[in-house]
Amino acid sequence: SQTIHQWPATLVQPVGSPLSLECTVEGTSNPNLYWYRQAAGRGLQLLFYSVGIGQISSEVPQNLSASRPQDRQFILSSKKLLLSDSGFYLCAWSDRRGNEKLFFGSGTQLSVL
Amino acid sequence: DQQVKQNSPSLSVQEGRISILNCDYTNSMFDYFLWYKKYPAEGPTFLISISSIKDKNEDGRFTVFLNKSAKHLSLHIVPSQPGDSAVYFCAASGGTYKYIFGTGTRLKVLA
Numbered sequence: 001s002q003t004i005h006q007w008p009a010t011l012v013q014p015v016g017s018p019l020s021l022e023c024t025v026e027g028t029s030n031p032n033l034y035w036y037r038q039a040a041g042r043g044l045q046l047l048f049y050s051v052g053i054g055q056i057s058s059e060v061p062q063n064l065s066a067s068r069p070q071d072r073q074f075i076l077s078s079k080k081l082l083l084s085d086s087g088f089y090l091c092a093w094s095d096r097r098g099n100e101k102l103f104f105g106s107g108t109q110l111s112v113l
Numbered sequence: 114d115q116q117v118k119q120n121s122p123s124l125s126v127q128e129g130r131i132s133i134l135n136c137d138y139t140n141s142m143f144d145y146f147l148w149y150k151k152y153p154a155e156g157p158t159f160l161i162s163i164s165s166i167k168d169k170n171e172d173g174r175f176t177v178f179l180n181k182s183a184k185h186l187s188l189h190i191v192p193s194q195p196g197d198s199a200v201y202f203c204a205a206s207g208g209t210y211k212y213i214f215g216t217g218t219r220l221k222v223l224a
Contacts, residue, residue: 045214104158
């Protein structure tokens with residue numbers, strides 16, 4: 001069966017510090033991978049998605065970047081965090097074949113102070 | 114541009130009654146719709162989905178209705194249980210690999 005791992009669960013970082021969140025998927029190959037963010041009291045905002053290694057689509061201009069160094073690994077990064085980067089970050093995957101369910105990881109609560 | 118909208122931020126329902134959560138979309142390219150349930154500090158979990166070739170899909174207590182002409186879908190939960198209290202998100206996809214989510218509706222089922 002397929003599983004998705006996302007870590008860390010919580011993170012407190014000072015403004016201006018770097019960020020690296022990692023997500024890995026097991027039990028499938030060639031998944032579509034996604035990063036979403038839920039800001040306090042807000043909906044789920046799509047940040048990045050990837051349909052293959054090295055292929056990243058950015059949805060919202062921001063202080064963040066994403067990379068996919070391996071087929072089942074998706075990384076969210078920032079060189080210098082801003083207060084507005086605080087939120088609940090979610091990694092997700094879907095089957096490459098098309099309209100299928102989207103499966104989410106357990107999320108990372110990021111607080112930038 | 115909010116392509117998927119959930120206009121009711123919250124809903125309270127008595128236990129045993131029907132809960133109806135609504136969702137509107139603007140992009141006519143969307144052809145697959147999903148509902149997710151989310152508890153605080155957890156990832157959303159999939160509830161039910163519907164393809165645009167259908168107008169209804171049932172799974173136990175959950176039924177999703179799709180009205181393509183109105184670009185509207187709804188989730189019915191019957192009967193509602195206290196454990197259903199959570200935030201519900203609708204999502205849409207189509208034409209691309211993107212899944213666009215609404216802003217969520219917080220459902221509270223009162224015992």
